[in-house]
Amino acid sequence: MEASLDTCGQRTVQSLLLLYLLVVKAAADCPKPQGRENIVLTNKALLMNDFPEGVEVTLECANGYDRESGSGTITCIDEKWTEPDLTCKKKDCGPPQPQPNMSFNISAGTLFGAVIKAICDKGYKITGPAYKQCYPTGWSGRPKCNIVTCAKPPEVTNGRISWDAQDLPKYGEIIQYTCDEGYTLIGEDSIVCSATGKYDSQPPECKGVTAEDRSTTASPAQGNHDEAVDVNQDFGYLPVIISVIVVSLVVCIVVFFIHKFLLRRKGSYDTREDLKPELLQFQNL
Numbered sequence: 001m002e003a004s005l006d007t008c009g010q011r012t013v014q015s016l017l018l019l020y021l022l023v024v025k026a027a028a029d030c031p032k033p034q035g036r037e038n039i040v041l042t043n044k045a046l047l048m049n050d051f052p053e054g055v056e057v058t059l060e061c062a063n064g065y066d067r068e069s070g071s072g073t074i075t076c077i078d079e080k081w082t083e084p085d086l087t088c089k090k091k092d093c094g095p096p097q098p099q100p101n102m103s104f105n106i107s108a109g110t111l112f113g114a115v116i117k118a119i120c121d122k123g124y125k126i127t128g129p130a131y132k133q134c135y136p137t138g139w140s141g142r143p144k145c146n147i148v149t150c151a152k153p154p155e156v157t158n159g160r161i162s163w164d165a166q167d168l169p170k171y172g173e174i175i176q177y178t179c180d181e182g183y184t185l186i187g188e189d190s191i192v193c194s195a196t197g198k199y200d201s202q203p204p205e206c207k208g209v210t211a212e213d214r215s216t217t218a219s220p221a222q223g224n225h226d227e228a229v230d231v232n233q234d235f236g237y238l239p240v241i242i243s244v245i246v247v248s249l250v251v252c253i254v255v256f257f258i259h260k261f262l263l264r265r266k267g268s269y270d271t272r273e274d275l276k277p278e279l280l281q282f283q284n285l
């Protein structure tokens with residue numbers, strides 16, 4: 001009987017003690033500390049489960065924020081955490097790395113979370129994301145500004161272009177057109193690759209000379225051909241003219257001597273000319 005009472009009393013005392021310890025201990029503990037917008041618990045604090053009276057926990061600035069002042073240490077006093085003296089400010093990514101032919105609209109600022117836009121110079125187009133964001137590690141994205149190119153310049157029939165390169169014409173480059181001999185250029189004789197990647201004007205046309213045009217204005221090639229024909233014709237007439245002159249001359253001489261011969265026959269004077277050897281042939285005619 002005594003033993004049982006003892007056992008009962010022991011159990012009661014044990015239970016009461018346990019209850020007391022639980023209540024007192026729970027009342028002395030602080031709740032798990034909470035972070036806020038820009039202040040978070042350190043990894044060490046996150047792993048802790050018990051926060052008894054007097055315990056110290058360290059807080060730190062959240063990702064993207066830098067410590068401005070204070071230590072970040074808080075203490076559990078009377079079941080409450082002391083106010084942290086830590087102040088954090090947004091990280092400043094600073095002006096982005098300059099890129100060729102690129103500028104930035106940083107009206108949104110350069111602090112953590114800010115989004116800025118990359119703008120290319122005229123005649124340049126962006127590749128990659130146009131927007132950059134300030135992250136804890138710095139600005140995101142690596143956009144580039146590449147010069148605008150135009151399509152292969154169009155060929156024209158009966159004409160030539162001043163572009164034989166393999167690569168495409170770039171912004172501002174000029175392509176010159178010339179027409180083949182005997183063709184007239186209609187339109188602009190050059191086109192320029194514009195900032196939009198299109199040519200500023202249509203390529204010209206090389207128009208051939210029509211039958212109507214040829215009758216009024218002969219081309220230089222046509223003129224040369226006519227001249228050549230004329231020369232041939234001149235040489236064609238020449239032998240005929242010479243022949244006519246020679247025959248006429250011979251006829252005149254013959255008539256002259258026949259006349260003389262007849263006169264001598266009629267007249268009495270002898271000039272002895274008939275004895276000259278070169279004249280004998282005429283006498284014998």
Ligand SMILES: *[C@@H]1O[C@H](CO)[C@@H](O)[C@H](O)[C@H]1NC(C)=O
Binds near residue numbers: 105106107108
């Ligand atoms: C810069 O961006 C803001 C909006 O983010 C806009 O209102 C402003 O016009 C832009 N400035 C330029 C120069 O593009």
